[in-house]
Amino acid sequence: MWDNVGYIWDSVCKFESNRMTWQLRLAHLYPDHMNIYGDRGNMIALQQRCRWRGIACEVVSVGPGASVDWSAMDIAFFGGGQDSGQALIAEDFLERQGPALCAAINDGLVMLAICGGYQLLGHYFLTHTGQRLPGIGALDVYTVGGKERLIGNIVVETDAAVFGESFRLIGFENHSGRTYLGAGVRPLGRVLVGRGNNGEDGTEGAVYHNTIGCYLHGSLLPKNPQLADHLIRMALRRRYGDVGDFAPLDDTLELRAQQVMVERMLRVKR
Numbered sequence: 001m002w003d004n005v006g007y008i009w010d011s012v013c014k015f016e017s018n019r020m021t022w023q024l025r026l027a028h029l030y031p032d033h034m035n036i037y038g039d040r041g042n043m044i045a046l047q048q049r050c051r052w053r054g055i056a057c058e059v060v061s062v063g064p065g066a067s068v069d070w071s072a073m074d075i076a077f078f079g080g081g082q083d084s085g086q087a088l089i090a091e092d093f094l095e096r097q098g099p100a101l102c103a104a105i106n107d108g109l110v111m112l113a114i115c116g117g118y119q120l121l122g123h124y125f126l127t128h129t130g131q132r133l134p135g136i137g138a139l140d141v142y143t144v145g146g147k148e149r150l151i152g153n154i155v156v157e158t159d160a161a162v163f164g165e166s167f168r169l170i171g172f173e174n175h176s177g178r179t180y181l182g183a184g185v186r187p188l189g190r191v192l193v194g195r196g197n198n199g200e201d202g203t204e205g206a207v208y209h210n211t212i213g214c215y216l217h218g219s220l221l222p223k224n225p226q227l228a229d230h231l232i233r234m235a236l237r238r239r240y241g242d243v244g245d246f247a248p249l250d251d252t253l254e255l256r257a258q259q260v261m262v263e264r265m266l267r268v269k270r
């Protein structure tokens with residue numbers, strides 16, 4: 001009998017160790033200062049979608065004064081914030097994390113930055129009151145605040161060249177900043193409904209290597225599982241090479257909800 005117990009225990013351990021061979025390290029930048037409209041939900045979605053697939057996740061919170069080995073990180077997330085929250089951490093972000101994070105981004109670190117976080121990945125954010133917040137310049141974009149805020153639900157059609165296919169993202173935007181893209185980045189997609197980067201050129205977000213910045217709160221990733229999986233797949237590919245058996249999940253409900261929202265938004269627009 002004890003032989004059997006030993007055998008069963010052995011099998012359980014093997015099963016666990018097989019499932020846990022993939023491991024990802026996630027860095028969450030300034031979670032206490034930069035977390036509006038549920039942006040933290042993006043971290044929860046990444047972890048849960050990894051957990052469902054048996055991919056182990058380690059999460060590191062990067063607050064003011066933290067020192068981080070960016071070369072050991074797989075995915076970085078930076079949420080949005082009010083101008084005042086951004087002002088509190090911009091200098092620390094530039095000095096403490098800027099050089100090593102830029103190097104990691106150039107090396108293909110997978111990163112998602114939303115709104116205020118997106119702005120601080122660029123060259124600078126000039127707020128509508130005239131305060132110039134420095135960015136780390138990882139993305140070739142700059143942002144200028146305007147008096148009128150760009151607020152509302154948004155639908156974006158992604159650039160097929162970025163994802164290999166084009167799909168529609170839904171989200172919620174609320175920003176005074178107008179972001180303008182330089183030649184070093186390409187837009188994440190084009191705005192079907194809403195205002196996007198600057199309300200003028202029809203673009204939304206910016207992509208550089210494996211880093212995506214955009215204005216979509218929501219939370220973005222629970223509402224758009226295609227994007228969540230894109231980030232996880234890129235991170236696995238970067239760390240482990242071939243990810244052939246990256247298991248699909250049943251996203252029937254999420255995709256249905258996404259579809260309903262896209263249709264509703266397109267209808268309202270007409």
Ligand code: GLN
Pocket residue numbers: 036079080081082083084086114115116117174175176177178
């Ligand atoms: N404070 C910035 C702006 O208003 C970012 C806002 C946000 O992250 N939602 O443009």
